[in-house]
Amino acid sequence: MSAAYDQYLVPVVFRPFAEDLTSRAAALHPERILELAAGTGALTSDLLAAAPSAEVTATDLNDAMVALGSVRAPGAVWRQADAQRLPFPGGSFDLVVCQFGVMFFPDRVAAFAEVRRVLVPGGQFLFNTWGPFHTHAFEVALQAGLERAFPAGPPRFIPTVPHGCADPAVVAADLAAAGFTVEHEEELTLQGRASSIADLATGYLTGTPVRVAVEQCGDEQAVHATVIEEMTARLGPGPVTAPMTAYVFRAAA
Incomplete structure (x- = not known):
């Protein structure tokens, strides 16, 4: 799953926002950066290039992501870590960054407090979250295909x-509950560029x-064909x- 994510989704969906987050991080002139939910290292690679004097530590909960990311961005120190129980002493970093990871934290306030x-x-906490579902054109088309392929559910x-x-108001409230001061909040719309909708659908599936449901359905080929057809039609x-x-947030500890 991590290889498919890296090959098909990162260039189209995550790279544009990684470039944006990197420019914001570099402008803060950090010396010690911690990245949470680093995935396969899309943001990590950019951080290493944009802040070459900084020490970058990249973490992810998923061992497979850490294994692939450490190959892709070997200039960082890679650790498997749970954002709610970070294996670092207090005051270890002056910048924590996270690209599209906070929505996966079971208890955001607890994770933010740990950050x-x-x-x-x-120190600064810089991260982004996806906006409302209807604002992501690729994923609206994907979900329409899944609804055709799985009419019963x-x-x-x-x-x-x-x-x-x-909901940015909820995120800001969670940050405040964890003791942060929100310094900047911004809605940001960027363009994703897919050379092949079939490849992009393969990345999501x-x-x-979503892969689990596809594998359990009994006819993976039919699901792929239906989703690609619907996404292509749209x-x-x-x-x-x-x-x-x-949404992009920057908060101060």
Whole structure:
């Protein structure tokens, strides 16, 4: 799953926002960076290039992601870690970054409090979250395909989990509850560029937890064909450009 995620989804869906988050991180001139939910290292690689004098530690809960990320971005120190129980002493970092990871934290306030613990006083927490589901054109088309392929009950992972943290007021309240001061909040819409809708569909169907439902359905080939057909009808076969909206937060410990 991590390889499919890296090959098909990272370039289209995550790379544009990684570039944005990197420029914001570099402008803070950090010396010690901790990345949470680093995945396969898309943001990590950019951070290493943009802040070459900084020490970068990249973490993810998933061992497979850590294994692949450590190959992709070997300049960072890679650790398997739970964001709610970080294996670092207090005050270890002056910047913590997280790209599209906070929505996966079971207890966001607890995770945010842990981030604050490992930051120096006044340290910065910089992260993004996906906006409302309807603002992500690729995933709207994907879900329409899943609803056709699973008429009795389509997988709801995409709209409910990645987009499950789409109210900026709730995120800001969680940050405040963990002792952070929100310094900047911004809605950001960027364009994703897919050379092939078939490849992008493959990424979602094999590189995300949607894969489980597809494998259990008994006819993976039919699901793939239906989803690709629906996505192509809505977006075209590719190359295609489509908008994706996120929120960016910067908070001070």
